[in-house]
Amino acid sequence: MTAAGPEPRRREVTGSGVRLAVWEQGDPGRPTVLLVHGYPDTHRVWDDVAAALAGDHHVVRYDVRGAGASQKPGRRRDYRLDLLADDLFAVADAVSPDRPVHVVAHDWGSIQSWEAVTRPGAEERIAGYTSISGPCLDHVGHWMRRRMARPTPRHVGQLLDQLVHSWYIGAFHLPGVAPAAWRHGLARRWGTVLRVAEGVSPRPGHPQTTLADDAVRGIDLYRANMLPRLLRPRRRPTAVPVQLIGLSRDHYVGAALAEDLGQWVPDLRRHTLDATHWSALLEKGPVVARLVGDFVAHREGRPVPQTSRAAQEPGRQGRFAGKLAVVTGAGSGIGRATALAFAEQGADLALCDLDLAAAERTAARAAELGATAHAWRVDVSDGPAVDAFAAEVAARQGVPDIVVNNAGIGHSGTFLQTTEKEWQRVLDVNLWGVIHGCRAFGALMTERGEGGHIVNLASAAAYLPSKVLAAYATSKAAVLMLSDCLRAEMAAHRIGVTAICPGVVNTSITRTTTFSGLDEAQQAARQKRVSKMYARRNYPPEKVARQILRAVAERRAVVPVTFEARAARVAGRIAPGLLRAAARLDLGR
Incomplete structure (x- = not known):
């Protein structure tokens, strides 16, 4: 024996x-x-x-x-x-x-x-x-x-x-x-x-x-x-x-x-x-x-x-019927749109956000669509908190089939303008938040042995350099590479990994983006100006959510979303010098 x-x-x-x-x-x-x-x-x-x-x-x-x-x-x-x-x-x-x-x-x-x-x-x-x-x-x-x-x-x-x-x-x-x-x-x-x-x-x-x-x-x-x-x-x-x-x-x-x-x-x-x-x-x-x-x-x-x-739940209908999707940063923007898109396609949800009330509103809307949805307040930059979140999800709803590491923050500033504290904040949320989510839930999915999919929200900034996005672009480039490395490791466990790279998307992130070297009044004015620019672009988060669901269904590796994201991806391959030259512009200022 x-x-x-x-x-x-x-x-x-x-x-x-x-x-x-x-x-x-x-x-x-x-x-x-x-x-x-x-x-x-x-x-x-x-x-x-x-x-x-x-x-x-x-x-x-x-x-x-x-x-x-x-x-x-x-x-x-x-x-x-x-x-x-x-x-x-x-x-x-x-x-x-x-x-x-x-x-x-x-x-x-x-x-x-x-x-x-x-x-x-x-x-x-x-x-x-x-x-x-x-x-x-x-x-x-x-x-x-x-x-x-x-x-x-x-x-x-x-x-x-x-x-x-x-x-x-x-x-x-x-x-x-x-x-x-x-x-x-x-x-x-x-x-x-x-x-x-x-x-x-x-x-x-x-x-x-x-x-x-x-x-x-x-x-x-x-x-x-x-x-x-x-x-x-x-x-x-x-x-x-x-x-x-x-x-x-x-x-x-x-x-x-x-x-x-x-x-x-x-x-x-x-x-x-x-x-x-x-x-x-x-x-x-x-x-x-x-x-x-x-x-x-x-x-x-x-x-x-x-x-x-x-x-346990054979009765749901839709492409993701019977699946459980975890979405971080689900209280607004791309996270909220993604959660509701999965709910419409039959998935149940485990949602988290730093703003618990916002996550609960998303969960309530998902429930109206027929999903079982629960919400947690989680700071994704806190590794033990994410581990506890994963353990609670597994105990309450089961090991997830899909994990969307979406939570992120925006920040603008040149390298020399960006303080150590600002660097730490951006990397803690945008990079370490993804690392914590991949580790906590990836371990559960691997142990379960039934495959699954991890989606990491990067950005077109991951391959589109800009002198005024030093910390933000660096964090997103790291997420893109992390996703590539993790995809190779998880392939043996039939767990797919996708990096989503949106361009200019009209979400609330612009209203909370911080700017180096500006006082409170200047920060508010800059946020208002950038928000108007993103609103004029008028690319809604629901379109990104549809691309995320498609990427999971088709097990795609890297998905640029919006025209500018796709164009920059191509330009980075055929004319990288052009992108380096454009990086000198003061875009968004």
């Missing part, structure tokens, strides 16, 4: 004409979680998940017929899906006769569990089903028929993509080819295959010593079921609540196969885990266990830790 604790208790259960080797962990008085492995695995593929769940659940695993220590049928027809489903129900009845079980299945275990879950009356014995990388073959058959009936370019692309993913199925139907491959080298090298192609490190008990025999016998799973179900699909709805865990780097099961699943499963929750087909269980077992544990708690009517939002 991979974790310390009591060894699993082994027993035998008679399935549909075969003896099944079954292992149990944890207190039988707790909710039963039944784990079903796929091809060519045994129950040992669940070691990490089982160890993480056993403290709070009665965890049951079994070797499916033909695999590991279970009995080996002698005929291909003994691997039919209906018999595999009978085995699952036999195990469930033996280990939890008085309470429904929570089924969790992977690969072929998921395919055969769909057969059980879609059986009429299954909801009486199965309280919930978590499916990982194994669709219902009947659903796939209907999915293929619909796309062949309407061969749009998108549908054709989906069919061809899945055909490429499923190349091995054709090989499994060729007489003698797959068995020979397993017996003459593939089984011995399977650990290497998993390490190179799947990113899985070696571990005790996997691959199993019986792999070659298990793999050869398991080929009959494909031969007994694939063509009959795909060519003559049945209608297989289910009343069992389903949690679907998609894998973003699955080499075998494409995400498009689950597009139509809602028509068969009224109570469906979706998650996407940044993992390959096998690394989901063998490298990210604790993450899978958390998703399973939250789903079980939800089905059992217990308080659910706020970590798996998609498993």
Whole structure:
């Protein structure tokens, strides 16, 4: 086993004409979680998940017929899906006769569990089903028929993509080819295959010593079921609540196969885990266990830790339905517009601003749009305060899917005019505020393991030098580079990072911008003059918000917003000397 604790208790259960080797962990008085492995695995593929769940659940695993220590049928027809489903129900009845079980299945275990879950009356014995990388073959058959009936370019692309993913199925139907491959080298090298192609490190008990025999016998799973179900699909709805865990780097099961699943499963929750087909269980077992544990708690009517939002709110509509977006500086301007744009597209919100009343007004407006929104007073320049904010958001609303580090201040002054105190203030808010937000929420998103997106508000000033914006431009240039560095780091966790670079946008920041070397009356006059200039430009923050949502949806890296921002971006590449010359002008003075 991979974790310390009591060894699993082994027993035998008679399935549909075969003896099944079954292992149990944890207190039988707790909710039963039944784990079903796929091809060519045994129950040992669940070691990490089982160890993480056993403290709070009665965890049951079994070797499916033909695999590991279970009995080996002698005929291909003994691997039919209906018999595999009978085995699952036999195990469930033996280990939890008085309470429904929570089924969790992977690969072929998921395919055969769909057969059980879609059986009429299954909801009486199965309280919930978590499916990982194994669709219902009947659903796939209907999915293929619909796309062949309407061969749009998108549908054709989906069919061809899945055909490429499923190349091995054709090989499994060729007489003698797959068995020979397993017996003459593939089984011995399977650990290497998993390490190179799947990113899985070696571990005790996997691959199993019986792999070659298990793999050869398991080929009959494909031969007994694939063509009959795909060519003559049945209608297989289910009343069992389903949690679907998609894998973003699955080499075998494409995400498009689950597009139509809602028509068969009224109570469906979706998650996407940044993992390959096998690394989901063998490298990210604790993450899978958390998703399973939250789903079980939800089905059992217990308080659910706020970590798996998609498993709790399936009813929202919009591009970002079921997502949680954090927006700093949400009381006005771009922050407020961005928060409301996300609310309109189905997201829930965690908002903060130095002005709590302003953040609360944004939250109230978001609630009118159907979002769940909460507001906090946070000074983003205060690292511990941002850490506390992130912890409160995670506890109250869950780990966010999107973080928009928007809070910022304006300041104008040449380098020699700008005092140390002014430099400190600008860098504390504009740069350190972004650093604090990226660190506090990025750590939570990385640990959760479901990807996400971070948006950092930079500025066209990041690449458009000006002698009167020394501190401000420096802070925004640092945010742009920080975003580039963070994007490289977060790519491995499927967390995108975008730097938004607006030009002249009509927001309230001009009314609070400070100017070096001016007294109070001069400050007010300069603020009024700059505000009028920005108002004449009349580029509203709502347009920036739309670009932010598009950037998140399309996972864009750097987004100049407004004509002048785009023009400066191009000029910086083809005529940098021109920008340096323009930097000498006293713009805005």
